[in-house]
Amino acid sequence: MGSACRCIICHDYGDRDRLGTFELRTIVHVQQYGWSTVLTGPRDGRPGWAFTIGLWHTHRSPELVVFGLDPYDMQTIVNNLGERAAQGATPAPGQERHDATERHPVALRPVDTRWYERLVPEAVRFYRSSPLPFLQVVWPDAAGLYPWQPGADPALASAQPSLWTPPAEHPPGVWTS
Template identity: 45%
Template sequence: MFDQPVCHCLLCVERDVELDEADLSTMRHVRERGWGIILIPEDEDGPGWAFTVGLWHTFRSPEAAMFGLRVEVMKNCLNTLADGVAAGRHLVADQARDDVIRNYSVVTKAVDTSWYRSLFGMALHFYQEPPLPFMEVVWPDAGGRYPWDPGATPKLRELQPSLWIPKDDHAPGPWTKLP
C-alpha cells in the first residue's frame, strides 16, 4: 500500500483551526463509520461528483472519487466500495471491481495530484498534510465501454474526467475549467 506512517488529519492531530459544520459532520462520519462522502451536485458549469474522506485515515486505503452520475447514485456506489474496503478489499490502481454497480464492472485509476486542489479541497483540509492517494472510480456505458475504449460515446468522456492524466495535459472540458 502507500507509505505514510503518521496521519495528520483533523482527528489525529489537535490544531488551532476553526471547524465549521461540514468539518464536524465529516469528522463525525469518519469516527462512526470510518469514512464520509462529500457530494458536489451537478450545476450549470458541469456534472457533479462525489468522493470519500476517511478511507485513508481508517483503513490506509486510497480515497475514492466518482464523476458524472446523480450524486445519490455516486454516494451509494462509494458507500458500497467503502464497505468493501472495510472488509479488506483495498483500492488498487487499474483494478476492475464488480462490487460497486450491479451488472457492471468499474475500474479504479490513480489520480494525478495536479487535480487535488480543484476537486478534493475538503479532503485536503481534513488531512492537513497531503499527499494522500486518491482513486477515480470509472464506470462504463450501457455497452460496457469505458471512456478510453473505442466506440465509447463522447458524453461518457464529458461526464468523467481522466484524472490519471495531469490536469495541464487533459483535453479541455468542464473539469479543466475548475480552478
Template identity: 55%
Template sequence: MSPGGPPCNCVLCHDYGDRHRMDTFLLRTIVHISEYGWSVVLVQPERDRPGWAYTIGLWHSHRAPELAMFGADVYETEEILNTLGRASAAGAGPLDGERRPETVRGHDAVFRSVDARWYRPLFPGAVSFHRRPPLPFLQLVWPDDANAFPWDPDGKRTTQPWTWLPPAHHPPSPWLPR
C-alpha cells in the same frame, strides 16, 4: 488515531491548533469518520459540469485509498462509494488499475490513481481534513450505457474527468480547473 503505524496528518491525528475555528462541514465530517470510518461528500451538478462524490476518512480509518466517482446521480454515487467503503474496511478495497465486475449499474468499473494536482479543485473537503496531501485517491471510472469507457473511441469523454492525467494533459472538458 488511525491504524497501522504512525498517525496520519489529518485533523483527528494531529493538533493544528485551530479546532475552535473548524467550520460545520469539517465538524460533521469528523463525526461521520468517528462513527462510521469515513464520510461521503456529494457535489451537486452545476451548469455544464455533472455531479460527483468522494470519500474522506478511508485513509485515516483503514489505510485504504480515498475514492471518487463522477458523472452519475450523486445519490447513486454515494451508495456505490459506501459499498466500496465497506469493502475497504474489510480489507478488500479497490486497487489502482483493477477492473471490478458489476460495480456500476451491472457494468464493470476500473480504478485509476488520481494525480495530486486534482485534489484542491475537486476534493477540497479531503484536503481540509487530511491537511497535508498527497494521500492515495482512486477514481472509479465507469462505462456509458453502450459499455464504452471514456477513453474508448465511442466513449463519452466529458461526463468523467481523466484525473489520472495531470490537468495540463487533460482533453478539453468542463472538468479543467476554472
C-alpha cells in the same frame, strides 16, 4: 507515502475550536462510520460528483471519487467500495470491480494530485497534507467500454474527467475550464 496520518482527527493543529460545521460533521461521520461521503452537485457546466473522506484515516485505503451519475448511485458506489475496504478488499489502481454497483462494473484509476484542490478540496483540508491517495471510480458506457478504450462513447469524457491525466494534459472541456 508514510503511514502517519496527518488528518484533523489524529493531529491537533491548534484550531479545533475554529472548525466549521462541515469539518465537525466529517469528524463525527469518520469516527462513527469509518468515512464520510461528500456529494457535490452539478456546477459550472459540470456534472456532479461524490467522494470519500476518512477511508485513508480509518482503513489505510485510498479515498474514492466518482463523477457524472445520479447522486444516489454515486453515493452507493463509493460507500459499497468503502464497505469492501473495511472488510479488507482494499481498492487499488487498475482494478475492475464488480462489487460497487449491480448495474455495471467500474474501473479504478489513480488521481493525479494536481486535481485535488480543484475537485476534492475538503479532503485536502481534512488531511492537511498531500499527496493522500485518491482513486477515481470510472464507469463504462452502455457497450461496457471505458473512456480510454477505442470506440467508447465520447459523452463519457463530458460526464467524468480523466483525473489520471495531469490537468495541463487533459483534453479541453468542462473539467479544465
